[in-house]
Amino acid sequence: MMYLRDRCPEDKGQLVRVCSSVNRDVEEVSFRGPHGERPFHQVIELGSSQATNTITSVQKDNLVWIEREMD
Helix, strand or coil, rough: CCCCEECCHHHHCCCCEEEEEEEEECCCCCCCCCCCCCCCEEEEEEECCCCCCCCCCCCCCEEECCCCCCC
């Protein structure tokens, strides 16, 4: 199962946004510790329409979210 989390709800109307694929505890998304027995799941986190949240040149988990209607 894949979860979706909006980190920048103020950019909700933008058609193109940067997002990332991360492993998070869905019960406590801000938790940053050892996994242990915690229920971690893959989460796509929608970011801003302006910039990534990457602090290094490694961008393997960055994605582009394009909002569009399907016929």
